[in-house]
Amino acid sequence: DAKTTQPPSMDCAEGRAANLPCNHSTISGNEYVYWYRQIHSQGPQYIIHGLKNNETNEMASLIITEDRKSSTLILPHATLRDTAVYYCIAVNTGTASKLTFGTGTRLQVTL
Amino acid sequence: DGGITQSPKYLFRKEGQNVTLSCEQNLNHDAMYWYRQDPGQGLRLIYYSQIVNDFQKGDIAEGYSVSREKKESFPLTVTSAQKNPTAFYLCASRDRDYNSPLHFGNGTRLTVT
Numbered sequence: 050d051a052k053t054t055q056p057p058s059m060d061c062a063e064g065r066a067a068n069l070p071c072n073h074s075t076i077s078g079n080e081y082v083y084w085y086r087q088i089h090s091q092g093p094q095y096i097i098h099g100l101k102n103n104e105t106n107e108m109a110s111l112i113i114t115e116d117r118k119s120s121t122l123i124l125p126h127a128t129l130r131d132t133a134v135y136y137c138i139a140v141n142t143g144t145a146s147k148l149t150f151g152t153g154t155r156l157q158v159t160l
Numbered sequence: 161d162g163g164i165t166q167s168p169k170y171l172f173r174k175e176g177q178n179v180t181l182s183c184e185q186n187l188n189h190d191a192m193y194w195y196r197q198d199p200g201q202g203l204r205l206i207y208y209s210q211i212v213n214d215f216q217k218g219d220i221a222e223g224y225s226v227s228r229e230k231k232e233s234f235p236l237t238v239t240s241a242q243k244n245p246t247a248f249y250l251c252a253s254r255d256r257d258y259n260s261p262l263h264f265g266n267g268t269r270l271t272v273t
Binding site: 136 | 164193195201202203204205208216218219248250252259261262263264265266267269
């Protein structure tokens with residue numbers, strides 16, 4: 050699976066959009082981009098995933114660049130409960146995968 | 161409710177003792193995973209299993225062992241050979257369809273003194 054790179058931390062004011070970037074410059078054609086988040090001392094929670102089209106669900110939107118080398122997770126109206134570590138991973142869905150996680154981005158939402 | 165149950169939430173052991181962490185899922189998922197997380201760090205893969213009676217080493221398998229005798233269960237044993245066993249352990253599962261997300265349990269925090 051391709052390696053992903055994320056900034057270690059970001060801040061966002063409550064009510065504003067949080068835009069979390071992820072670089073995956075070596076991603077291959079059959080690798081999906083998945084996003085998870087982990088609130089302190091809990092198991093990570095799935096947020097969204099996509100291949101090349103932009104995706105939206107009730108939690109977030111995922112914007113993938115046309116060359117697929119990077120993506121952005123958007124939380125449209127961040128709340129204090131969105132404070133968490135966000136992980137971006139690339140997953141080869143054509144084969145069994147080890148599914149390894151990096152260190153993610155710690156998002157701090159403030160008043 | 162379907163989900164993944166890890167027990168216990170907190171576990172304390174003396175150095176030199178083996179300890180087994182439980183992971184049970186009722187999601188009918190084929191694949192199961194064990195991760196280790198240290199403070200301020202990401203998740204590191206210990207072992208994973210794609211199907212019953214089969215499992216593979218992850219990135220940090222030394223000092224750990226697993227079994228997969230039943231589809232719903234994937235216990236992890238932390239042996240006395242593991243040099244730094246104190247950590248937060250997470251179990252996850254997903255469907256055979258590889259385009260399906262991981263579902264995580266809420267973890268077991270192991271402290272070895």
